[in-house]
Amino acid sequence: MNIAIFGNGKMGKLISKLAIDKGHSILITTNSKQPAKDCDLSSIDVAIDFSLPDVAFDNISYAIENNTPIISGTTDWLERLEEAKEICLTKNGAFLYSSNFSLGMNIFFELNRTLAKLIKGKNYTATIEETHHLNKLDSPSGTAVSLYNDMKDTLSKEIQITSKRISDEIGTHKINYSSKIDNIQMIHKAKTREGFALGALIAAEWIIDKKGVFSMKDLVKI
Secondary structure, three states, X not given: OEEEEEOOOHHHXXXXXXXXXXXXXEEEEEEOOEOHHHOOOOOOOEEEEOOOHHHHHHHHHHHHHOOOOEEEOOOOOHHHHHXXXXXXXXXXXXXXXXXXXXXXXXXXXXXXXXXHHHHOOOOOEEEEEEEEOOOOOOOOOHHHHHHHHHHHHHHOOOOEEEEEEOOOOOOEEEEXXXXXXXXXXXXXXXXXXXXXXXXXXXXXXXHOOOOEEEOHHHHHOO
16 A cells, blocks of 8 residues: 555554564655645545644544545544535545554443443443553543543543653553442553554555545454
């Protein structure tokens, strides 16, 4: 595949390395001096966006309008996610968004949805705690927001999110249900960023020749 990487941060660099190791070609890499809108996507099979919140929507819509499938893992721009989906459907494009591309995390999402259904109507208070490195831009994390939305849809009550920023912590998410008699807790802890990058690359390989709006759930068939 010929790939465009939108955003040249830690994730963009790691995805590029893994892609080259798998025999793909990185033809475009964008940054603040070379934005996506100035790039010719005519030779690109798929774009992968791990940019910044203030340019993510523009990157996604530019790719769709240029008939280029796009994968996005950028967070903290989701007030325009529905607009991006509408553009994709209108243009008959291909777009996959996920707040977290780790296979383990997507299993965790499913476990979280199941546990919320089991807890509903019981006398438990739900909380979420997320911990990331000091340079993470969004707080709470996009993954924590996804967990929150899944829980709130089922429980129909407010859920407190606590965010911590510690040194080089890659990412830990904790779900806790507390009652007067016990606690139920689930934890997902990322050991390296490679799981996120590999998941994004697998998603990019998967979306080729597809049309529509997708999520990681479509890909992993959980």
